[in-house]
Amino acid sequence: MQVKKARELGFCFGVKKTLKLFDDMGADSSGVHTLGTLVHNPQVVKSLQARGVGVAQDVASVPGGTLTITAHGASPTSIAEAQRRGLRLVDTTCPLVTKVQKIAQDLHNQGYQVVVFGDHKHQEVRGIVGWTDDTALVSADAEELVPRLIALSRSGKRVPKRLAVVSQTTQPAERFKKFIADLFSHLPDDFREVQVHNTICDPTLDRQSAVIDLAQEVDIMIVVGGHDSANTRHLAELSEEEGLETYHVEWPDELRPEWFEGHMVAGVTAGASTPDDVIEEVVRRIEMY
Numbered sequence: 001m002q003v004k005k006a007r008e009l010g011f012c013f014g015v016k017k018t019l020k021l022f023d024d025m026g027a028d029s030s031g032v033h034t035l036g037t038l039v040h041n042p043q044v045v046k047s048l049q050a051r052g053v054g055v056a057q058d059v060a061s062v063p064g065g066t067l068t069i070t071a072h073g074a075s076p077t078s079i080a081e082a083q084r085r086g087l088r089l090v091d092t093t094c095p096l097v098t099k100v101q102k103i104a105q106d107l108h109n110q111g112y113q114v115v116v117f118g119d120h121k122h123q124e125v126r127g128i129v130g131w132t133d134d135t136a137l138v139s140a141d142a143e144e145l146v147p148r149l150i151a152l153s154r155s156g157k158r159v160p161k162r163l164a165v166v167s168q169t170t171q172p173a174e175r176f177k178k179f180i181a182d183l184f185s186h187l188p189d190d191f192r193e194v195q196v197h198n199t200i201c202d203p204t205l206d207r208q209s210a211v212i213d214l215a216q217e218v219d220i221m222i223v224v225g226g227h228d229s230a231n232t233r234h235l236a237e238l239s240e241e242e243g244l245e246t247y248h249v250e251w252p253d254e255l256r257p258e259w260f261e262g263h264m265v266a267g268v269t270a271g272a273s274t275p276d277d278v279i280e281e282v283v284r285r286i287e288m289y
Contacts, residue, residue, distance in 0.1 A: 001260055001289045004218055005279075006210040006269035012203035014094030015039055015273050018071045021092055022048060029053045031065035035078060036123045038070045038092075039273035040229035042250055059085065066090055072123040073097040075130020096169055096201040097124055101131040103197055107164040108132035112195065113149070115139065117179050118168025122230055125168050140175070142182035150188065163187075164195040170204045170231035170272075172238060203272055204231055211235050211269045215242035218267035220260060223248045224282050225271030232271030239269075252281045260289045 011019075018038060022029065030052035037045050037055055045055070056062045059081045066088040069079070073093040082089055093101075104114050113135070118125045120138040129136045137152075139145035153161065165183070167176050180196055187194070215221060221239040225232030227250055239246040244267075247259055260266060266286050270279045 001263075001286050002265045003283050003286050004214060004265060004267050005283065006207070006214045006267065008203075008206040008210040009268070009270040010272070010274050010276055010279055012094075012201075012272035014071050014096060014201075014203070018092040018094075019044070021068075021090065022051075022053070032068060032090075033062045033065065034068045034070050035059065035062075035074055035082075036070055036072065037228075038068070040226040040232075041271070041273040041275070042226055043275055043278055044273060059087070062087060069093055070123065071097065073101060073127035075127050075134075077130055078127075094169070094201075096199075096203075097127070100166055100169060100199040101128055103199065104128050104136060104164075104166055105131040107166075107195065107197075108135060112162045112164035113137070113152070115145065115163060115165045116168065117165060117176055118171055119230060122168060124170075128166070128168075140171075140179065142179050142186055145183065146186045146188075149191070153190075161191055162193040162195075163191055164197065166197045166199045168230070169199060169201040170234065171200055172208060172234045173198075173200055173205055176200060204234075207231070207235060207269065207272065208238055211238050211267075212242060214267045214269060215239055215244050218244070218265045220244060220263040220265075221246040221267040221269070222255070222282060222286065223269055223271070224250075224279055225274040226250055229271045229273055232274070235269055235271060239267075249282065252278065252285050255282065255285050257289050260286065 033054040033056040059078050067082050069091045071094045107114050114132045116128050116136050116138045221244045223236040236246050236248040
């Protein structure tokens with residue numbers, strides 16, 4: 001079986017920076033917790049757990065020691081709480097996520113109603129909302145969003161006639177464009193100003209572009225990465241939108257020989273938190289079929 005890899009895949013620089021920090025800590029990282037999973041990849045999380053790194057879902061559950069802010073970032077409220085509790089803070093927030101947080105905070109302080117395009121459950125999005133004093137609205141559907149904006153403007157509590165939109169860094173670019181187009185087509189005229197900030201990060205855009213290009217050269221696509229990883233799921237969705245039979249796997253053992261029957265060339269891409277050794281093992285297994 002012939003295998004072609006996407007020109008851009010696997011660890012982005014933000015994940016590499018985060019993991020290097022843990023490598024510098026050494027083999028024993030007991031007493032260190034991450035606020036949420038460090039990255040959305042089971043192999044990486046398992047490796048860190050073997051070195052004593054714990055995962056805390058909130059600051060209150062950290063018994064003491066060191067708390068690491070993950071690449072996805074955190075709200076200022078969480079950071080302040082950690083400081084009050086005397087925890088040693090290590091901030092590994094991706095610089096591109098920090099940029100979005102700063103933009104959202106500045107826009108909020110200028111009086112804009114901030115809208116975050118993305119998944120309201122995602123760790124990164126929750127952090128961005130926190131930098132707007134929890135006033136930002138989160139949506140991936142403009143038609144659903146507009147009635148909420150209208151109701152808010154009529155409530156008397158806040159009158160958001162000036163809107164500013166930012167994006168979760170790992171969202172598909174075409175979906176963001178559609179969201180903005182739909183927003184403008186449904187927004188009432190009394191919303192007199194709308195700012196749009198395309199904050200999708202370059203590594204995400206590069207991987208999305210690469211999977212679309214690769215889809216023209218292969219007849220089946222394997223996307224490698226955590227099932228909880230938003231950017232990995234989006235790569236699989238983009239491949240499917242190109243009409244390819246596509247499978248999203250976390251582990252090489254999830255591959256099935258029957259998937260490749262009748263196919264000549266398999267494409268392989270991977271999310272931004274997928275280790276190189278996992279990618280290479282997936283490639284090796286496919287080449288054996």
